[in-house]
Amino acid sequence: MSKTRSEGTLPVVSLPLPVDVTAPAVARQAVRTTLASLGLEGPAVDDVLLATSELVTNAFEHxxxxxxxxxxxxxxxxxxxxxxxxxxxxKLKEPSPMAARSRGLQLVHALSEDWGHEPCAGGKFVWAVFSLHRADARA
Incomplete structure (x- = not known):
């Protein structure tokens, strides 16, 4: 992780992403490390990691x-x-059963509590929220 800034009492971890096909893997590993440092483990973390891959892949491709x-x-x-x-x-699209792609936001929609997008300086950001409690995440 490159930097952490404090908002309130909890840090926001920020990671610059590479502008190539390694971006989803880099992001996934960084999120895994961050969640482990918070004591979060288990199946719910796998959902977050999959959503991370999908959001970063969409940013890279679209x-x-x-x-x-x-x-x-x-x-x-x-x-x-x-x-x-x-x-x-x-855009949340209904995937065709024959399509090999275009399921990323459907997965994010299914795995997250909520998701959306907002404009910002230089472009936009897409966000997703997950309920993830330390006690729930430990096996």
């Missing part, structure tokens, strides 16, 4: 250029934010 990933954890809620330089709004 957002013109991924910029950074932010992870924030407070009061049992984990928020992922993926920033990119694109202005196009993400």
């Amino acid at each position: 957002g013109e250029k991924p910029d950074r990933l932010e992870v924030e954890y407070a009061e049992g809620r984990l928020t992922l934010r993926v920033f990119d330089s694109g202005s196009d709004r993400p």
Whole structure:
């Protein structure tokens, strides 16, 4: 992780993303490390990691250029934010049974408590929120 800034009493971890196909793997590993440092483990973490991959892949493929990933954890809620330089709004599409792709946001929608997008300086960010409690996450 490259930097941490404090918002309130809890840190927001921010990671610059590479502008190549390694971005999803880099993001996934960084989120895994961050969650482990918070004492979060187990099946719920796997959902967060899959959503991380999907959000970063979408930023890489549709957002013109991924910029950074932010992870924030407070009061049992984990928020992922993926920033990119694109202005196009993400669209939740019904995937065709024959399509090999276009299921990323469907997965994020199914795995997260909520998700959305917001414009920001230089583009937009797509966010997803997960309920993730330390006691629930330990096996």
